[in-house]
Amino acid sequence: MSLSPDIAEDMIRLEALLRGHVAPHLKTKADARILDLACGRCDEAETLIKVVGQEAKADKVKLIGADIRIREILQARERTEKLGAEFLLEDATKLTQHKQLGDEFDMVFLRHQNYWNGPEVWKKIFDTGLAKLNDDGLMVITSYFDKEHQLALEALQKLGAKVVLSKRNEVSRGLDSPGKSVDRWLAVLKKPV
Ligand SMILES: C[S@@+](CC[C@H](N)C(=O)[O-])C[C@H]1O[C@@H](n2cnc3c(N)ncnc32)[C@H](O)[C@@H]1O
Numbered sequence: 001m002s003l004s005p006d007i008a009e010d011m012i013r014l015e016a017l018l019r020g021h022v023a024p025h026l027k028t029k030a031d032a033r034i035l036d037l038a039c040g041r042c043d044e045a046e047t048l049i050k051v052v053g054q055e056a057k058a059d060k061v062k063l064i065g066a067d068i069r070i071r072e073i074l075q076a077r078e079r080t081e082k083l084g085a086e087f088l089l090e091d092a093t094k095l096t097q098h099k100q101l102g103d104e105f106d107m108v109f110l111r112h113q114n115y116w117n118g119p120e121v122w123k124k125i126f127d128t129g130l131a132k133l134n135d136d137g138l139m140v141i142t143s144y145f146d147k148e149h150q151l152a153l154e155a156l157q158k159l160g161a162k163v164v165l166s167k168r169n170e171v172s173r174g175l176d177s178p179g180k181s182v183d184r185w186l187a188v189l190k191k192p193v
Pocket of ligand 1: 040042072092125
């Protein structure tokens with residue numbers, strides 16, 4: 001299944017954002033693991049695999065996504081059949097109990113984190129994500145809104161994460177509500193040491 005023209009353009013912009021601001025912080029690896037939490041239908045799967053593979057000079061990149069919505073997980077599986085990605089129908093607050101998933105991820109990605117929708121749940125999702133990173137790993141989030149981004153960063157810092165950068169995406173596509181746009185903000189964080 002291919003992406004709609006709008007979304008395909010969002011992916012071009014996201015790729016540029018990741019190459020410019022995330023790639024310089026990636027460690028070179030023979031293989032790399034990405035965990036995409038609350039991934040929805042994971043429009044960004046191919047973009048993430050491409051950027052991490054090229055910039056970390058990794059021969060093999062494995063992406064695992066998780067979301068609680070079955071319809072989105074089925075769409076993600078269908079559209080990424082050829083990428084070797086894996087999509088789990090899982091509550092991201094409970095992934096510490098998921099033995100096969102393991103940890104040691106090089107990147108934990110949360111696109112359009114939804115902190116406003118339930119701060120307590122999202123704090124747990126953030127905490128789980130940080131615990132899944134290896135020592136050099138990066139947590140990368142994007143946000144639709146200014147205020148929600150700020151609140152998410154504050155919550156992550158309270159969990160001990162260190163903000164490497166937080167950047168407004170000046171070319172993000174505007175959406176239905178005022179102040180909402182696609183990948184409006186990007187932040188890169190490291191886990192507590
Ligand atoms: C704003 S949407 C973003 C979806 C996707 N990352 C994107 O950018 O299109 C938030 C997502 O969080 C997921 N979600 C909310 N609570 C969750 C939980 N406890 N575990 C896993 N996913 C969750 C929702 O199902 C939804 O897909």
